[in-house]
Amino acid sequence: MEQIKNHTRLNNFIVKNLLITIKNLDNILYQLRQNKLSILGLIMISFFVIIALFGPYFVPYAQDAMTTSVENRLLPPSSEHFFGTDDLGRDVFTRVILGAGVSLKIGIIAISITMFIGISLGAIAGYFGGWIDEIIMRITDIFLAFPNLLLAMAIAAALKPGLTSAMLAISLTWWPWYTRLVRGQTLQLKNQPFVYASKSMGANSLYIIVRHILPNCIGPVIVNASLDMGYIILAAASLGFIGVGAQPPTPEWGLMVSTGRKFFLDSSWMAIFPGMAIFFTVLGFNLLGDGLRDIFDPQSRLR
Amino acid sequence: MDKLLKVKNLKTHFKTRKGIVKAVDGISFELEKGEVLGIAGETGSGKSVAAKSIMRILPSNTAFSKADCLELEGQNLLELSKSDLKNIWGKKIAIIFQNPFSYINPLFSIGKQMSDVISFHEKINKKEALKIASEMLHLVGMPNPKSILKYYPHELSGGMIQRVMIAMSLSCKPALLIADEPTTALDVTVQAQILKLLNDLRDKTSGIILITHNLAIILEICNAIAVMYAGKLLEKGCVEDVIYKPSHPYTQGLLQAIPKLDGQEGKLKYVPGNIPSALNPPDGCRFSPRCPVSLPCCNHREPVLTEISPRHFVACHRVTRS
Numbered sequence: 001m002e003q004i005k006n007h008t009r010l011n012n013f014i015v016k017n018l019l020i021t022i023k024n025l026d027n028i029l030y031q032l033r034q035n036k037l038s039i040l041g042l043i044m045i046s047f048f049v050i051i052a053l054f055g056p057y058f059v060p061y062a063q064d065a066m067t068t069s070v071e072n073r074l075l076p077p078s079s080e081h082f083f084g085t086d087d088l089g090r091d092v093f094t095r096v097i098l099g100a101g102v103s104l105k106i107g108i109i110a111i112s113i114t115m116f117i118g119i120s121l122g123a124i125a126g127y128f129g130g131w132i133d134e135i136i137m138r139i140t141d142i143f144l145a146f147p148n149l150l151l152a153m154a155i156a157a158a159l160k161p162g163l164t165s166a167m168l169a170i171s172l173t174w175w176p177w178y179t180r181l182v183r184g185q186t187l188q189l190k191n192q193p194f195v196y197a198s199k200s201m202g203a204n205s206l207y208i209i210v211r212h213i214l215p216n217c218i219g220p221v222i223v224n225a226s227l228d229m230g231y232i233i234l235a236a237a238s239l240g241f242i243g244v245g246a247q248p249p250t251p252e253w254g255l256m257v258s259t260g261r262k263f264f265l266d267s268s269w270m271a272i273f274p275g276m277a278i279f280f281t282v283l284g285f286n287l288l289g290d291g292l293r294d295i296f297d298p299q300s301r302l303r
Numbered sequence: 304m305d306k307l308l309k310v311k312n313l314k315t316h317f318k319t320r321k322g323i324v325k326a327v328d329g330i331s332f333e334l335e336k337g338e339v340l341g342i343a344g345e346t347g348s349g350k351s352v353a354a355k356s357i358m359r360i361l362p363s364n365t366a367f368s369k370a371d372c373l374e375l376e377g378q379n380l381l382e383l384s385k386s387d388l389k390n391i392w393g394k395k396i397a398i399i400f401q402n403p404f405s406y407i408n409p410l411f412s413i414g415k416q417m418s419d420v421i422s423f424h425e426k427i428n429k430k431e432a433l434k435i436a437s438e439m440l441h442l443v444g445m446p447n448p449k450s451i452l453k454y455y456p457h458e459l460s461g462g463m464i465q466r467v468m469i470a471m472s473l474s475c476k477p478a479l480l481i482a483d484e485p486t487t488a489l490d491v492t493v494q495a496q497i498l499k500l501l502n503d504l505r506d507k508t509s510g511i512i513l514i515t516h517n518l519a520i521i522l523e524i525c526n527a528i529a530v531m532y533a534g535k536l537l538e539k540g541c542v543e544d545v546i547y548k549p550s551h552p553y554t555q556g557l558l559q560a561i562p563k564l565d566g567q568e569g570k571l572k573y574v575p576g577n578i579p580s581a582l583n584p585p586d587g588c589r590f591s592p593r594c595p596v597s598l599p600c601c602n603h604r605e606p607v608l609t610e611i612s613p614r615h616f617v618a619c620h621r622v623t624r625s
Contacts, residue, residue: 157533191400193400193405193406194405194406194407194408194409196360196400196406197406197407197468198408199392199401200358200392200397200398201392201393201397201420201423201472202390202391202392202393202394202423202424202475203419203420203423204387204389204423207419207423211419212408215410215411228307
């Protein structure tokens with residue numbers, strides 16, 4: 001009897017939350033629909049994510065992730081090899097699909113670390129003010145003084161070349177923007193009446209930051225993050241291109257473009273297809289980010 | 304008898320670039336257990352600052368409060384550290400504000416916010432906290448407390464949110480409840496309901512301080528009244544004494560200014576002039592520039608609160624002379 005009651009309770013809980021999620025999604029999608037380009041972006045991203053997650057199970061030449069078959073090298077695109085083969089005989093189509101997974105992994109991990117560092121520092125700096133604010137903002141300024149990609153390259157080159165170095169380097173380069181953003185929002189929000197009322201009821205600083213300040217900052221942060229995902233994937237590809245990011249034989253798009261450069265005149269398919277993959281992915285994130293920005297902050301429309 | 308709140312010579316100064324703003328310049332009163340004190344005064348008289356200074360919730364880098372005595376239930380509030388203060392805010396002293404919609408977080412449901420407030424002070428789990436929240440909502444007269452817990456603030460009306468705020472502040476059973484113009488932002492019928500609610504809930508706290516500029520509200524539910532002007536108290540005593548037998552010219556002026564419903568003819572009477580600047584208050588009695596019956600000595604010597612009848616104090620040279 002008790003089991004049946006718990007079972008029904010669980011069912012109710014799932015159904016109720018599913019309905020709430022669907023209702024919220026429906027609202028967001030309605031607003032997104034107003035902007036055709038952002039829908040295009042959403043489609044492109046979804047495509048990218050599905051390929052990244054499920055592609056590896058359906059690739060035609062799964063073994064080409066790691067092995068080579070030199071007798072098949074530099075074959076042009078055909079019905080057997082949609083994107084041709086590269087200089088080691090590996091199917092480019094397979095590697096492009098596998099590369100999607102690599103890029104997604106880098107993107108998600110890098111942006112998570114970036115947001116964690118950036119948001120925490122921004123909220124602490126904005127809420128507590130004083131010399132804590134000064135120290136954090138001056139450190140932020142130091143990082144912002146360097147051009148983005150150069151700083152990432154320098155950090156990645158200093159560390160052992162590899163994917164983890166690339167992720168670390170990107171996170172250490174991208175966090176200052178989030179700190180600035182969240183600090184600005186925090187400065188406004190900490191003077192809001194409901195924060196004052198909460199304090200008067202006994203709330204401590206951690207509660208106010210986590211419950212009142214951060215949830216109200218989420219809008220611009222999400223917009224920034226969706227635009228940044230594209231740039232982070234591009235940065236990871238750039239690091240791979242110059243050789244301080246992903247190392248062979250990892251199927252990473254930037255690395256593939258780099259190796260394809262040598263053969264570009266005769267076997268251009270080696271570089272073109274990974275390059276186009278980078279292009280469409282970054283474009284998709286850009287379009288989606290623009291659409292989200294229009295939802296969260298309609299005043300920033302330039303039209 | 305042990306008094307609930309003892310305030311003696313409370314002063315709150317703000318350091319600004321133009322000088323020191325003496326928002327509260329020496330007020331003294333006492334609150335007995337079970338009493339409702341109304342602090343009345345114009346805008347800018349310092350009533351809200353006085354209440355917040357008692358609670359010690361003003362920002363410590365700009366506001367400096369000192370008093371000869373500031374005790375709540377015998378505990379000296381002046382020597383409490385910041386972390387001690389966080390323990391008494393909500394638990395010993397609670398405050399409700401004027402505009403209910405601004406003072407509640409729009410992103411979270413009522414139940415979540417109420418249970419969070421309860422869990423600041425009691426070590427109980429979420430389910431228990433929600434149960435207490437639902438009981439408090441029932442106490443303040445909300446229909447369907449259990450479903451209200453899931454609502455978001457924008458789904459409720461102003462009057463209901465104010466009830467929610469009252470419920471939140473009373474949820475930890477504070478000794479002192481400060482209500483800072485709780486009904487000013489609501490319409491008259493809702494105002495009557497909220498006042499009746501505060502009256503019914505008098506047994507839930509030991510004392511209430513009601514701050515308002517509306518003397519009719521004070522007559523409705525207060526036992527004692529203190530009239531504040533430019534940071535000083537001009538008259539204080541029981542409501543019956545002060546409102547029916549006002550001694551201070553300012554109180555008399557305020558009461559005359561209330562329009563009457565029984566066919567009053569002619570122009571509305573009012574107290575001419577404005578509250579003096581808190582940066583450079585006038586010498587002597589602060590009200591003397593606007594006083595219709597001021598004596599020459601009123602501009603030089605500041606009047607002190609003197610008892611003219613049992614528990615009825617007035618700060619006026621003319622009254623104490625006669």
